[in-house]
Amino acid sequence: MPDLQQIKSTLKEYFGYDTFRPLQQEIIDAVFNHRDNLVIIPTGGGKSICYQLPALLLPGVTLVISPLIALMKDQVDGLLANGIHAAFINSSQTESEQQDIYQKLLDKEIKLLYVAPESLSFLDTIFSQIELSLIAIDEAHCISAWGHDFRPAYTQLGYLKTKFPKTPVIALTATADKATRQDICDQLNIPNAIQHLASFDRKNLSLEVRPGNKRIEQIINFLKDKPNDCGIIYCLSRKTTEAIAEKLQQQGYTAEAYHAGIDHHKRSKVQEGFINDTVQIVCATIAFGMGIDKSNVRWVIHYNLPKNIEGYYQEIGRAGRDGLPSSTLLFHSYADVVQLQKFANMSGNQEVQLAKLDRMKQYADSLSCRRKILLSYFGELIEEDCGNCDVCKNPPTFIDGTIIAQKALSTVTRIKEQEPIGTVIDILRGAQNAAVYDKGYQNLKSYGIGNEISWRDWQQYIIQLINQGYLEIAFHQNNKLKLTSRSKKVLFEGKKVSIAHLQEFEKIKEVAIEQIAKSxxxxxxxxxxxxxxxxxxxxxxxxxxxxxxxxxxxxxxxxxxxxxxxxxxxxxxxxxxxxxxxxxxxxxxxxxxxxxxxxxxxxxxxxxxxxxxxxxxxxxxxxxxxxxxxxxxxxxxxxxxxxxxxxxxxxxxxxxxxxxxxxxxxxxxxxxxxxxxxxxxxxxxxxxxxxxxxxxxxxxxxxxxxxxxx
The missing domain is CATH 1.10.150.80 (HRDC domain)
Structure with missing residues (x-):
């Protein structure tokens, strides 16, 4: 294992930094100690260095599994610019180009090799002739059916640990909830991996959600005080990316569309233009931006509701990676929800994706601090509201919801956290149905203690408790409600809970609808x-x-x-x-x-x-x-x-x-x-x-x- 001085001098020489960011040194030390690692660090937090630096000091080759050609190219270009010998193999290359890379591997001229999971099977002969010192699996959430971007090709990766048992594996992703984290470790055959979980709190990002009426006009107004700032507009459809890019071009912006239907050369040109600041705005489907280390993206707009919070968080994380104040804006509409429900129904894990979509919709509709919701989703609980989201800047009227919270939390406790939100409400309201009677829930002390509150109001209250981190949804366990570390403070330590007044909630929704009609x-x-x-x-x-x-x-x-x-x-x-x-x-x-x-x-x-x-x-x-x-x-x-x-x-x-x-x-x-x-x-x-x-x-x-x- 290299000493600290050697590690720090490598950091400075190749990456230009004098000190590590949080968790980086701890992860790198674990790699040198031949430990498997699961790294969850938000976008811009410096995940890549956790395997790129060890690759330089380890004797053999570091294999990096990466899902996208664009991501590979960007990473390799960055490494080559830093004087690091790296290469990638994927379907965009000719056979002679690939043979040239194979020879360089055999001649020990390459330290990092980036490969798509689909190409792994073609490299078995090469792997048997070289020393693999480290296996890095980027965007590791793609392996999990519980994750937000499941890719079947990733499910084969578990064989790597079996084939190279002495080679440490480092799995990295920007976003993964509890269920996804466990699933990654299980599927990669690294059950004893050290889990490194960085803070998800990006204080420099302002968070705003608006109804999706007259979006183009709203975007143009949004950009008026950002004439030279660069940003990304994420859309659900290819057609929308092109339509928005055209309208922005008419307004004098250098805007380009980016999606899978555009030929490879054109996409590369758009990506390079954006990286080099010759393209100011990219209107893209979700694939754009993965792994692109552009620090000065000043804003991110979601033209449509994202399909889940993980994807949304990852995408807004592409703004403000330099730590400077940056803006995020999310539009949402009922039409978006219907479209995303269709996508979810076609997915291999329909139930989970629909539940996560529902959670995303709750975020968009929420009257709780938006940063609190995002952080609690990933298991990070904060006490104070952020002050940098639209809800905090225009707070609703709150009421004392302590007794409501205590009733809900005690019910979840009594049923041993084994039921989803609907059954919990049925118990609270004293419902006489099979979901309650088949399991004897009518005998609980909390049965019927909330019958004065309507079913729909209970639903809104519990969603607010989830948003504030007092409860969480276990998506991998049929959406059961679970208690958090904050729950005990309400149940046993007298902590007060404030919740938004539901009448105001309805009023705000009515005003939004009215504004849409008027505008x-x-x-x-x-x-x-x-x-x-x-x-x-x-x-x-x-x-x-x-x-x-x-x-x-x-x-x-x-x-x-x-x-x-x-x-x-x-x-x-x-x-x-x-x-x-x-x-x-x-x-x-x-x-x-x-x-x-x-x-x-x-x-x-x-x-x-x-x-x-x-x-x-x-x-x-x-x-x-x-x-x-x-x-x-x-x-x-x-x-x-x-x-x-x-x-x-x-x-x-x-x-x-x-x-x-x-x-x-x-x-x-x-x-x-x-x-x-x-x-x-x-x-x-x-x-x-x-x-x-x-x-x-x-x-x-x-x-x-x-x-x-x-």
Missing amino acids: STPDLFEKLRLLRLELAKEAGIPAYQIFSDATLKEMEKSRPMSDDEFMQINGVGRQKMQNYGYQFIKAIIDFSQEKTTKKKKKSSKKGNTHKETLTLYKEGLSIEEIAIKRQLAASTVFSHIMKLHEDGEDIDLKQFVSAADLSAVKKAKEELDQPDTLKPYFEHFEQALDYNTIKIALTVLKDESIDVKN
Whole structure:
């Protein structure tokens, strides 16, 4: 083992540092003592030196397993620039280039060899001819199904310890929760590895979360006071990266897209431009930035909600690696959650990924200090709020939640930390279901002690307790709630707990929704979407059962103004035409009228269409006669009639509904206790009356009721 002086002089000579960062020397000493190590150090904390420095002083070659070509290239370029003999082998090279590297290995001219896990099997012959002094597995969380970035190719790596039992293994990652840490050690056959866990607290990063409305405008405003700072915008889709890059270029920024669909040469050019500060902004999918040691990234934006906290933390960690103040901004929306749920459902560990996505959503919705949530997720508990996140800067109203916390924590204690959040709430509320009775939980002292609090409110309270580090979720144990070291302080040491007032929680959500509505000028798609939502609520069915987004998009594009045109839209069948056609045609006509009014143009034929229908109605023509005369479908004329009635024209709707149907709807209204939606009526009449007839009858009954009152 080299002495401390030799180690420190190597640190200075090759890496330029006089002193080690926290944990680095301890890890390096363990490597020289032939111990296996698991290293969890956040992005920018100096993981690479933990194996690169020992590689220089050990006699043979250090093998580095790395998941990405871009990461390998960046690491090797950095080492070569520091005068360290390093190389990588991957699919981007020609056979002759690889043969040249094999010869250098045999000639002992290479100290570090970077290899993708998929390429390991091709190197067995070489490994038998050289001395492997150290095996480093970077991005080690990729081996674990509990981790946030599972890669099946990593699961073969356990054989390395079996094949080279005397060679120390060092596994490194920036983010891993408890379950993932244990799984890494088990799968790599290093159960006795020393675990080095650095602090996850990056105090220089400000944390902010915003609703995902008008994101491009918000990003441009965000960048106004950062005209020369470089940053990364992470997106879920390739298409989005290109769209944002184009919009930022139009604003004068040097912005580029980066994703797997771009050819290798172009990606390398973007990456090198970013590293060299000739590209200011990279709009990227999540692969960008892994292992890239660029210290002056001043901000990171997540255009979409990340799929889990590990990935989010790793990505924001690419900002401010030099320790200077840096900004992070996360946008989130319900659409992001739906998209990520689809991804999770296609994954090999669906249940875990959905639970982690749920936790990510809770972070975005939270009214607790965001840094506390991040740190407690990784098992690091802090007492004080950070003061450098949006929640701390605009804190909600807090209430004394000590008794609520004690009830929840004592229940988790009594069930020996063996149940997820839903069962814990059922016990607290005294539920009489199988989840409780099958295990005898109704006999616990805490059974029913929280029955005065609704199920949903309990859920919010417990999420706040998790956010503040009083409870944690064991994702690898079916999401069971576990106590933390802070729990005892509440249960036995009289520690007070503050929680956000739920009424304010609802108020803040309402304000956010209101702001979205106020700040955006709805396009036709948005109007149709809101109409769909209104109709869905009215009918008591999910919105997608009326029309899909794709169908609404086609309506937006084609602007159908008649039944025949409407029936040409993909996703519109005869029944849906009868049930909803007139409302959507009306919305499209209204939108067209608004646009023409705003542009101060003369009313078009579409704008006069209601007046023409009104003229013919006043002449005594029926809907069918008007339809024939105007060459329109009956339901289109019907939409005109309803619109005219709403606008206060003297329209007698009674003539459009038979006395028998009106009487039947009136009776049903009394029997059904006057429901607010159409679906109960539709089901009551066993589909004998369509939605339009029911709607007319209800409108007539409502008008009669108003007349009686007057």
